[in-house]
Each structure stands twice: as structure tokens, then as C-alpha cells.
Amino acid sequence: MSPAPESIGYALKRLFLGRPLITDKLKSERLSNPVALGVLSPDAISSTAYGTEEVLVELLPYAGLAAFALLLPITGVILVILVLVAASYRQVVMAYTRAGGSYIVARENFGPRVAQIAAAALLIDYIVTVAVQAAAGTVAVVSAIPSLGPYSLEITVGVVLLMCYANLRGLREAGRPFAMPTYFFVIMLVLMIVVGVIREIFWGLPQYDATHLVGAVDVHQGNGLVMGATILVVLRAFANGGSSLTGVEAISNTVSSFRKPEGLNARKVLTVMAVILAFLLAGVAYLAFATHATPYQSGYPSVLSEIARAVFGHGAIGQILYVMLQVATAAILYTGANTSFNGFPALTNFVAEDRFLPRQLTKRGHRLVFSNGIIVLAVLSVALLVATGGSVNALVPFYAIGVFTGFSMAGYGMTKHHLTQRESGWRYKLAINLSAGILSTIVVAIFAVAKFTEGAWLVVVVFPLLVFVLMRLNREYRAEAAILEEFRSEHAEPVNYARHRVIVLVNSVDLAVLEALRYGRGLRGDSLTAVHFMIDAEASARLRKRWDHFQIETPLKIIDCPDRRVARAAQRYVADLTAEYSNTGVTVLLPRRSYAPLLGRVLHDRTADKVSRAISRLPHAAATIVPYDVQSQIRQTYPDMWEEKFARRIERFQNRLTREEDEAVQQAEHPTPPPNIVAVSGLIAGHRSTIEGKVIEVTQEESRSERKREDGSSVRAILVEVGDSSGTMRIRFTPGRGGDDVQAGQVLRVSGKARQSGNRPVHMLDPDYSIIEPAPGSPADKGR
Incomplete structure (x- = not known):
């Protein structure tokens, strides 16, 4: 019998995303330190492209040209925070x-509920990171090509959607290709800083006239330090500059990706990243001070672009270096935005595993990525871009609150860790982490107050709301778990009803109803009744006439439904049945005609779903939807219909698409054994042999003579099906003789005496075994 054809929807997904990946491909690549630096630091290092500009955007309208003098001390304070935060995360990567x-x-230190504050902060951070980095990358592009400026938002949204598509196809942020933009940007920016500083020292750099640039931000004309640079303005500028520290935590989020020893290697890379970031921040700030590079109201050209123009000049070599810097800037910013498409789905997977987000976020999709998380991130970041017009300046107030809240939680968590563990040098480490936590909290407060009217109010409102939603989802999951535990204890023994009534709800006489009646007779209930809820008297009369015409033996009961609420009427009818006699169970069968998805929605409503939900709320009642594929019957009966010929062509096309996938699945389920291992098909009863194959299925065997543990739970035999390229075999582990650690997807090496009883295939009883490869995606696999 040929397998059922794949749906058209799956065929389209296959064309859009490519071949599905077998779970065995889920291998995490370990990164060397140079590659890790390039792959994990673009989010942090790329912030130097806009951090200085964001400080000037706040200062110039109030402080005038004095803004350039204030820029350096503000940058110095930001660098002090960077040192403390990096020192704090150096402790984090060693401990976790x-x-x-x-x-x-x-x-680990405050429990899963308090951890949701960090979860909310990181979720917001990832969403805004995509928006900010992509928008800043587009600024780099339009700074070099001003004619694209009016289309900045469209370009940014298009880039985000392209990233979403690439990540749904399984784009992996690992290896040299993703490290290259970081090193390219660092080289170009270091070159610009060195050339700029040398020119300033020996010859002097050209200065922009900030007060006469057309399209530049407003520049205060008075004595800025006295007239306009109030404490609030300075704090707002400092808050904007704090966006330069985003991404410092990225390495701590992926410590497990490093080669062993993971903590020590992550610490080295984190230190190098912090040093590079500090040098670039200081260098760009100094050159902005020297050149008076001024932000523009439109957002482009960027301050970094203006500095590059002043440093490299307008000669041929200068133009080439300028273009290279803009290309490097756009590349690292877009790469930094793409890092969130790996971090956000991984974080939502962690939080969902802790039951604070929907379970759907833990599922890997077509290409072994957390597809739902990727789609959610793309939708939210695009919505944020559209709402802010893709302006970096408008997005920054959303940014650093989440970032610095994460810094705070890491600092306080490590403080608790040191107080609990009291390891060698714990007082010194505690001082670093506590200082970083307190300072980060102060920055969060500054952001919330100073930037409140510029958009921070939205984060201030959304942040606690998001934490509340996470808690509420967790409460729902915990309630389900409590009910499940109560159900397990109350229903440990199977219920034997004195009466079992089977009801088939019908609305017409067709193939689906006949199939449901046939299925209902197979349940062998005490009675089988067809029930129709009358909404239209004439339609009900026609139904009765057709029922008698086809001489259907099952009695048909027609019940008036004057309010046309079929689901409620069915619920009330079943409730009356269960109450009529004690110890009565009712099974309700709901026929469903299966068509193509679009055609099915046109031809039929979803009444069966509504009825099944209503009945499932009743005790001692169960609702089962019985699907029937009408299209397959039409094809068999009318093979010459044009629609069916077209459908068969589509089916053949779909089967061609999936042929290679089926072969890959077969190879994954039945791997070829090594030469020194006996193939499953070569086992001989009575001979001791060693086989190696993949675990296809693990089952606990039902037995009337089950032993009981002290807690009352059953001890059952374990049946394991193992296969290689030659076939499959069954292994049975009697209670207490092993098999508890065997999982589907593992590769086992099994040694034992092959047995055969009668016509049963060759099998083994309680053999010796070892796990050669863990199941893909299991904790053991992730920890390798």
C-alpha cells in the first residue's frame, strides 16, 4: 500500500523552506575563540555606529556647541559602566x-518566578535589537546612497523579513562567514580612528559648522553649559549613550557553544570584546568631538559617516575607504540584528520549558529551528519598526531599559550565588556583581524618568504587563498539572461502566455518517443511536425519508432544537443520558467530511469542533470526531474527472518532492552498522551477537502481574524496537533489568543471545547494551 500523499500546504512549505532536516542533524557546533568573538559580538561592537550620535541628538538642541565638550565625560561614565558590567559577566560565564x-x-538563584523579570527584559531586548540594528544598518546604506533615504523604512522591513525567511530555512550563526563582518568592521573603524587621531595631532581635522548645516538637528545658540544643559538633559543624553552597551550579555547567553573549557574560553572572548568595544567607543567619541560631526533630523547621513568623510577626505583612496567603512557598518549591524533570530527563539524555548510561555515555542520546525519563535520575533519587530517609522532615535528609548534590567538581574543573581557558595575570593566577586547590579538599576531608573515622554513610558507599562502575562500562563499550566495529578490519583484504576451508550450525531445521510455508524458498531456499546437536532422541519423530514430509503438499521432520533444552538442541545442531551442511569458512560461520534482545506472550509462549517468541546466538559462523556476522506472516494469512483486528473498530477509532484525525504528518514531510522557489528537480518537464534541500531520505539508492556513500587506505581517491562539498514528487531527488558534510560532516537549497541519462539521474529531478552549516541536534542546531546 502506497503512503498517503502529502498535502498541498506541505508541498508549498517544502518549496519555500527546502527539504526538512532529520533530527539527527541537530548538532551544536563548538566555536573556537576567534570565531566566537566574531559570531557573538556584533550586537555589542556594532552599537558604536550609533551610540555617540544618540548622545549628540539629545545635547545639541539644549547645550549648543558645548555638547561636544560634554560628549567626552558622558562617554567616560559609559565606559566605567562597561568595565563593571563586563567584570560582572566574567563571573557569570564561569559559574553558569x-x-x-x-x-x-x-x-537558579531566585527561582523561576523572579526569573521572569529577566525573561521579560531579554524578550524586549531581543525584539528591539532587531529593530534598532536593522534600522541603523539601513542608515549606513542610505548615508552612502542618499537617494535611497525616502525608502528607509521599506528597506529595513524588507531586511527583517529576509532574515526571518533565512532563519526559517535553518540559517546557522556559526563559522567564519558570520565572523567576517565583525572583523571587517573592527579593522575599518580602527583604521579610521588611528588615521583620524594622527591627522588631528599633526595637521588638524576639518570641522563641520554645526549651526549652518542644512537638515541638521537644531543647535542651541547660547551658552549651552549655562543656558540649556540642565541635569535632565545630561541624564537623557547619558541614557541614549547607554545603548552603546547593548549586546555585552550575548556571550553569556551562549556559553555552551564554546569549546572546552567553556567558561574559561567565554571569559577570554568576553574580555577581548569589552576591550574592543571600549576602544571603539572612546575613539568615535573623540573624533566626533574633534570634527563636530552633527546628527541630521532625517537620521542620515549618520555621525559615523560624517566622521569618515572628514578623516578619509574626498580623494580617490578616501572615497574607497569611506565606502568600505559604510559597507562594513551595514554588514555588522544587519548581522547584529540577525543574532536575535537565534537568541530569541532559544530563550522562549527555555521559558516555555519552565511553563511560562506556550508550549508551541518549544517545538522545532521544518528545518530544526524554533520556527514559532522566529515568526513571533519577526512580527513584533516589524510592528515596532512601522510604529516608530524605522527611526533609530525613536527606538532607543525602548532599548536600554530591557538591556540594563538584564544586567541588574545578572548582578543580583551572582551576588546571591556568591553569598550561598562562598567560594575562594567571593567577597571581591560579590563587590563587583553587586556594584554592577546597583549601577544598572540606577541606569534603568534614569531611562524610565528621563526618557519617559519619548517612548520609555511604553516599556514601563509593557514590562510589568509582560511579567504578569508570563506568571498567568504559568499559573494555567500549574493548574493543569495539579488537575492531572489529581486525576491520576483518583482514577488509578480503570472505570468499568455498567452501561455504555454510543451516539452518532447526524445532519445528513452521506458516506461520512455511514462510516461513523460502522465505527460505532465496532465499539460494542449497549446501544447505538443516531441523533439529529432539528433546526429546519422540512430538512429533518427529508433526512428521515432518506434514512428509511437506505434502510439503515440504526434507529434515528430527531430532537427539536428551537434556538438552533446545536452544541448546547447536544451537551444537554448527553448530560441527561449520563444522569438517567448511574454508572453510565456515553461516547458521541461526530462524522466529519474531509476535503481539501480550502474546499472543506467552503463546503462545511466547524460544528463538530464546537459540539466536541461542549461534550468534553461533561463527566463520563467522550466526543470523538470521525473523519472521512471524501476526495479519495471521488477519485476512485470518477477517475476521469478533470479535477481529479489535476489532483493526481499534484500528488505525483508532491511525492517527488518527498521521495528524498523518505529515503533520509529511512537512513536515519535504520543506520548502516559498522563492519564489526552483525546486521539485524543476520541474527541467528541461539547465537550470541552484537548489533548496533537506532531506537525506533520504546513501549512499557502491559501485564496483569505488575509489581508495585513503594509509592504504589507500577513496575512494567520495557519493549524496545531497534533497527539498522537491514531491518528491525524487538528487545524486552524485564522489570528491574535495565532499559529505563533508553529513549527513542538513541543509537544503541546491544549484545545478547538471539531468541526465537514459534513464528515470532528473532528477539533478545535482557541483553547488555550501551548508548552510542544520545537522542538528538536531548540534554545529553546538548551537553556534548
Whole structure:
């Protein structure tokens, strides 16, 4: 019998996303330190492209040209915070080598509920990171090509959607290709800083006339330090500059990606990244001070672009270097935005595993990525871009609150860790982490107050709301778990009803109803009744006439439904049945005609779903939807219909698409054994042999003579089906003789005596075994 054809929807997904990946491909690549630096630091290092500009955007309208003098001390304070935060995360990566960063630190030290503060902060951070980095990358592009400026938002949204598509196809942020933009940008920016500083020292750099640039931001004309640079303005400028520290935590989120020893290697890379970031921040700030590079109201050309023009000049070599810097800037910013498409789905997977987000976020999709998380991130970031017009300046107030809240949670979590563990040098480490936590909290407060009217109010409102939603989802999951536990204890023994009534709800006489009646007779209930709820008297009369015409033996009961609420009427009818006699169980069968998805929605409503939901709320009642594929019957009966010929062509096309996938699945389920291992098909009863194959299925065997543990739970035999390229075999582990650690997807090496009883295939009883490869995606696999 040929397998059922794939749906058209799956065929389209296959064309759009490519071949599905077998779970065995889920291998995490370990990164060397140079590659890790390039792959994990673009989010942090790329912020130097807009951090200085954001400070000037706030200062110039109030402080005038004095803004350039204030820029340097503000940058100095930001660098002090960078040193403390980097020192704090140096402790984090040594203590927590599992991916997750501040969320894992908060969860391990304060519990999963408090950790949701860190989770909310990181979720917001990832969403805004995509928007800010993509928007800033577009600024780099339109700074070099001003004619594209009016289309900045469209370009940014298009880039985000392209990233979403690439990541749904399984784009992996690992290896040299993703490290190259970081090193390219660092080289170009270091070159610009060195050339700029040398020119300033020996010859002097050209200065922009900030007060006469057309399209530049407003520049205060008075004595800025006295007239306009109030404490609030300075704090707002400092808050904007704090966006330069975003991404410092990225390495702590992926410590498990490093080669062993993970913590030590992550610490080295984090230190190098912080040094590079500090040098670039200081260099760009100094050159902005020297050249008086001024931001523009339109957002482009950027301050970094103006500095590059002044440093490299307008000669041929200068033009080439300028273009190279803009290309490098756009590349690292877009790469930095793409890092969130790996971090956000991984974080939502962690939080969902802790039951604070929907379970759908833990599922891997067509290409072994967390597809739902990727789609959610793309939708939210695009919505944020559209709402802010893709302006970096408008997005920054959303940015640093989440970032610095994560810094705070990591600092406080590590403080608790040191107080609990009291390891060698714990007082010194505690001082660093506590200082970083307190300072980060102060920055959060500054952002919330100073930038409140510029958009920070939205984060101030959304942040606690998001934490509340996470808690509410968790309460729902915990309630389900409590009910499940109560159900397990109350229903440990199977219920034997004195009466079992089977009801088939019908609305017409067709093939689906006949199939449901046939299925109902197979349940062998005490009675089988067809029930129709009358909405239209004439339609009900026609139904009765057709029922008698086809001489259907099952009695048909027609019940008036004057309010046309079929689901409620069915619920009331079943409730009356269960109450009529004690110890009565009712099974309700709901026939469903299966058509193509679009055609099915046109031809039929979803009444069966509504009725099944209503009945499932009743005790001692169960609703089962019985699907029937009408299209397959039409094809068999009318093979010459044009629609069916077209459908068969589509089916053949779909089967061609999936042929290679089926072969890959077969190879994954039945791997070829090594030469020194006996193939499953070569086992001989009575001979001791060693086989190697993949675990296809693990089942606990039902037995009337089950032993009981002290807690009352059953001890059952374990049946394992193992296969290689030659076939499959069954292994049975009697209670207490092993098999508890065997999981589907593992590769086992099994040694034992092959047995055969009668016509049963060759099998083994309680053999010796070892796990050669863990199941893909299991904790053991992730920890390798």
C-alpha cells in the first residue's frame, strides 16, 4: 500500500523552506575563540555606529556647541559602566556554562518566578535589537546612497523579513562567514580612528559648522553649559549613550557553544570584546568631538559617516575607504540584528520549558529551528519598526531599559550565588556583581524618568504587563498539572461502566455518517443511536425519508432544537443520558467530511469542533470526531474527472518532492552498522551477537502481574524496537533489568543471545547494551 500523499500546504512549505532536516542533524557546533568573538559580538561592537550620535541628538538642541565638550565625560561614565558590567559577566560565564545568561542566573538563584523579570527584559531586548540594528544598518546604506533615504523604512522591513525567511530555512550563526563582518568592521573603524587621531595631532581635522548645516538637528545658540544643559538633559543624553552597551550579555547567553573549557574560553572572548568595544567607543567619541560631526533630523547621513568623510577626505583612496567603512557598518549591524533570530527563539524555548510561555515555542520546525519563535520575533519587530517609522532615535528609548534590567538581574543573581557558595575570593566577586547590579538599576531608573515622554513610558507599562502575562500562563499550566495529578490519583484504576451508550450525531445521510455508524458498531456499546437536532422541519423530514430509503438499521432520533444552538442541545442531551442511569458512560461520534482545506472550509462549517468541546466538559462523556476522506472516494469512483486528473498530477509532484525525504528518514531510522557489528537480518537464534541500531520505539508492556513500587506505581517491562539498514528487531527488558534510560532516537549497541519462539521474529531478552549516541536534542546531546 502506497503512503498517503502529502498535502498541498506541505508541498508549498517544502518549496519555500527546502527539504526538512532529520533530527539527527541537530548538532551544536563548538566555536573556537576567534570565531566566537566574531559570531557573538556584533550586537555589542556594532552599537558604536550609533551610540555617540544618540548622545549628540539629545545635547545639541539644549547645550549648543558645548555638547561636544560634554560628549567626552558622558562617554567616560559609559565606559566605567562597561568595565563593571563586563567584570560582572566574567563571573557569570564561569559559574553558569549553560546557555541562557541572566535568565538562568536569576532562575537558579531566585527561582523561576523572579526569573521572569529577566525573561521579560531579554524578550524586549531581543525584539528591539532587531529593530534598532536593522534600522541603523539601513542608515549606513542610505548615508552612502542618499537617494535611497525616502525608502528607509521599506528597506529595513524588507531586511527583517529576509532574515526571518533565512532563519526559517535553518540559517546557522556559526563559522567564519558570520565572523567576517565583525572583523571587517573592527579593522575599518580602527583604521579610521588611528588615521583620524594622527591627522588631528599633526595637521588638524576639518570641522563641520554645526549651526549652518542644512537638515541638521537644531543647535542651541547660547551658552549651552549655562543656558540649556540642565541635569535632565545630561541624564537623557547619558541614557541614549547607554545603548552603546547593548549586546555585552550575548556571550553569556551562549556559553555552551564554546569549546572546552567553556567558561574559561567565554571569559577570554568576553574580555577581548569589552576591550574592543571600549576602544571603539572612546575613539568615535573623540573624533566626533574633534570634527563636530552633527546628527541630521532625517537620521542620515549618520555621525559615523560624517566622521569618515572628514578623516578619509574626498580623494580617490578616501572615497574607497569611506565606502568600505559604510559597507562594513551595514554588514555588522544587519548581522547584529540577525543574532536575535537565534537568541530569541532559544530563550522562549527555555521559558516555555519552565511553563511560562506556550508550549508551541518549544517545538522545532521544518528545518530544526524554533520556527514559532522566529515568526513571533519577526512580527513584533516589524510592528515596532512601522510604529516608530524605522527611526533609530525613536527606538532607543525602548532599548536600554530591557538591556540594563538584564544586567541588574545578572548582578543580583551572582551576588546571591556568591553569598550561598562562598567560594575562594567571593567577597571581591560579590563587590563587583553587586556594584554592577546597583549601577544598572540606577541606569534603568534614569531611562524610565528621563526618557519617559519619548517612548520609555511604553516599556514601563509593557514590562510589568509582560511579567504578569508570563506568571498567568504559568499559573494555567500549574493548574493543569495539579488537575492531572489529581486525576491520576483518583482514577488509578480503570472505570468499568455498567452501561455504555454510543451516539452518532447526524445532519445528513452521506458516506461520512455511514462510516461513523460502522465505527460505532465496532465499539460494542449497549446501544447505538443516531441523533439529529432539528433546526429546519422540512430538512429533518427529508433526512428521515432518506434514512428509511437506505434502510439503515440504526434507529434515528430527531430532537427539536428551537434556538438552533446545536452544541448546547447536544451537551444537554448527553448530560441527561449520563444522569438517567448511574454508572453510565456515553461516547458521541461526530462524522466529519474531509476535503481539501480550502474546499472543506467552503463546503462545511466547524460544528463538530464546537459540539466536541461542549461534550468534553461533561463527566463520563467522550466526543470523538470521525473523519472521512471524501476526495479519495471521488477519485476512485470518477477517475476521469478533470479535477481529479489535476489532483493526481499534484500528488505525483508532491511525492517527488518527498521521495528524498523518505529515503533520509529511512537512513536515519535504520543506520548502516559498522563492519564489526552483525546486521539485524543476520541474527541467528541461539547465537550470541552484537548489533548496533537506532531506537525506533520504546513501549512499557502491559501485564496483569505488575509489581508495585513503594509509592504504589507500577513496575512494567520495557519493549524496545531497534533497527539498522537491514531491518528491525524487538528487545524486552524485564522489570528491574535495565532499559529505563533508553529513549527513542538513541543509537544503541546491544549484545545478547538471539531468541526465537514459534513464528515470532528473532528477539533478545535482557541483553547488555550501551548508548552510542544520545537522542538528538536531548540534554545529553546538548551537553556534548
